[in-house]
Amino acid sequence: MVSFLSFSNNASRLTHTKIMATYSITVNGETKKIDVASDTPLLWVLRDSLGLVGTKYGCGIAQCGACTVHLNGTAVRSCSLPISAIGTSKITTIEGLSKEGDHPVQQAWQEVDVPQCGYCQAGQIMSAAALLAKNPKPSEEQIATAMNGNICRCGTYHRIKEAVVLASSKIK
Ligand code: FES
Numbered sequence: 001m002v003s004f005l006s007f008s009n010n011a012s013r014l015t016h017t018k019i020m021a022t023y024s025i026t027v028n029g030e031t032k033k034i035d036v037a038s039d040t041p042l043l044w045v046l047r048d049s050l051g052l053v054g055t056k057y058g059c060g061i062a063q064c065g066a067c068t069v070h071l072n073g074t075a076v077r078s079c080s081l082p083i084s085a086i087g088t089s090k091i092t093t094i095e096g097l098s099k100e101g102d103h104p105v106q107q108a109w110q111e112v113d114v115p116q117c118g119y120c121q122a123g124q125i126m127s128a129a130a131l132l133a134k135n136p137k138p139s140e141e142q143i144a145t146a147m148n149g150n151i152c153r154c155g156t157y158h159r160i161k162e163a164v165v166l167a168s169s170k171i172k
């Protein structure tokens with residue numbers, strides 16, 4: 001369904017037009033319908049429309065990784081991905097990574113006690129999980145490359161690396 005959102009009170013003058021549409025997306029294994037403008041970033045949909053606030057807003061310009069989710073298993077920056085680009089792709093957020101919070105990466109994160117303030121950590125975990133799904137035994141260089149775009153203002157990088165190595169050892 002496509003509709004036009006807002007027009008001027010003066011019918012002869014169009015001041016602002018937003019094209020709204022209904023999108024059907026698959027998030028954490030469930031189909032969700034939302035009515036949003038076509039250029040709405042996926043991050044906004046997840047947080048504001050679906051209440052999945054585990055995914056964080058950091059920079060909004062694909063530079064910090066706080067908003068990382070999986071799109072068909074690949075780590076993507078949801079702040080810079082318009083809803084119109086999702087199509088039938090499957091989205092996984094931190095809420096859907098595992099049922100009990102027991103994904104090997106989540107277990108390793110707990111064992112190493114990685115977080116400090118915690119703000120960046122959902123994005124870090126999603127990037128690490130995407131890496132290990134594709135490459136369960138990454139080299140240190142491959143870990144560094146995969147995690148490079150995830151910024152941690154608290155500087156937990158050493159513990160992040162330790163946890164990725166530990167998670168890798170848990171994956172058979
Ligand atoms: S909020 Fe998306 S990369 Fe920073």
Ligand code: FES
Nearest residue numbers: 117118152153154
């Ligand atoms: S734990 Fe604070 S920003 Fe990473």
